[in-house]
Amino acid sequence: MLSPAIGTGQLTGLHAVTLNRPKALNALSTPLITELNQALLEVNSSDRVSVILLTGSQKAFAAGADIKEMAPLTFSKAYTQSFIESWSQLTTQVKKPIIAAVSGHALGGGCELAMMADILYCTESANFGQPEIKLGTIPGAGGSQRLTRAIGKSRAMELILTGKSFTGAEAAQWGLAAKAFPSYEALMEGAMKTAETIASYSKVAIIGAKEVVNKSQDLPLRDGVEYERRVFHGIFGSQDQKIGMKAFAEKQKPEWTHE
Numbered sequence: 082m083l084s085p086a087i088g089t090g091q092l093t094g095l096h097a098v099t100l101n102r103p104k105a106l107n108a109l110s111t112p113l114i115t116e117l118n119q120a121l122l123e124v125n126s127s128d129r130v131s132v133i134l135l136t137g138s139q140k141a142f143a144a145g146a147d148i149k150e151m152a153p154l155t156f157s158k159a160y161t162q163s164f165i166e167s168w169s170q171l172t173t174q175v176k177k178p179i180i181a182a183v184s185g186h187a188l189g190g191g192c193e194l195a196m197m198a199d200i201l202y203c204t205e206s207a208n209f210g211q212p213e214i215k216l217g218t219i220p221g222a223g224g225s226q227r228l229t230r231a232i233g234k235s236r237a238m239e240l241i242l243t244g245k246s247f248t249g250a251e252a253a254q255w256g257l258a259a260k261a262f263p264s265y266e267a268l269m270e271g272a273m274k275t276a277e278t279i280a281s282y283s284k285v286a287i288i289g290a291k292e293v294v295n296k297s298q299d300l301p302l303r304d305g306v307e308y309e310r311r312v313f314h315g316i317f318g319s320q321d322q323k324i325g326m327k328a329f330a331e332k333q334k335p336e337w338t339h340e
């Protein structure tokens with residue numbers, strides 16, 4: 082059973098997972114991450130869901146890892162228990178696209194969680210940042226790697242070394258976010274619209290597209306292009322490729338089987 086710290090809701094083809102720990106501005110404690118992982122794995126295996134919307138509240142997407150939980154942690158505990166490693170499940174085990182809709186604070190681990198999503202949308206006034214340096218530490222859930230790949234070394238270095246926040250408008254301008262919306266309502270509407278558009282396509286193609294785009298982050302260009310071609314070839318084995326191309330030729334709307 083999902084605990085009240087995570088809210089979930091399902092529409093046709095898309096599923097919303099909402100971080101809901103308002104008293105701590107959705108600080109990402111270990112129990113919250115465990116619930117999030119469970120919720121995402123359940124949604125990932127549901128035949129009825131094609132795309133996942135990950136949100137927080139208007140005030141906070143997430144204000145980071147739980148500082149009060151982390152404060153007494155020792156090196157040996159963190160190291161031997163692989164503290165924070167489970168956060169990566171979202172990127173390694175969820176095949177369906179995740180849209181992060183970010184409003185308010187997305188700091189530290191909150192910024193890192195948003196960057197793990199496949200599409201990042203935010204409000205123009207969203208408050209992003211990697212402020213770990215102010216706590217005497219550094220980003221631990223991929224912030225130094227994903228932020229640097231997204232916005233370049235010099236800018237990422239400046240933000241991580243100063244701990245300064247940046248706005249959603251800047252995130253979009255720098256290419257970290259796909260889009261910044263003028264209000265929370267517009268953000269949620271825009272994210273739902275994109276989710277619905279994606280969910281209207283064949284699941285086989287959706288999952289294939291996510292897989293190959295994400296490979297571009299890990300592979301050299303030549304290997305990435307070859308990897309894409311292999312997946313592209315594989316999709317000729319799906320029913321939906323036949324359905325999609327036949328429908329185009331016959332000027333019909335395709336009726337996907339998701340097979």
Ligand code: CAA
Nearest residue numbers: 104105106108144145146147148149188189190220221222
């Ligand atoms: N962990 C634990 N509790 C947190 C928290 C966090 N990351 N962020 C906020 N809270 C708690 C506060 O302690 C406070 O609780 P109490 O009411 O019990 O005192 C409650 O949430 C509300 O917070 P504030 O009163 O501070 O709210 P504010 O509006 O004045 O400020 C804020 C908002 C600027 C986000 C401020 O809360 C803040 O700076 N939070 C910490 C942000 C941060 O440093 N994040 C990085 C964490 S380290 C990390 O994430 C490591 C990593 O890479 C994985």
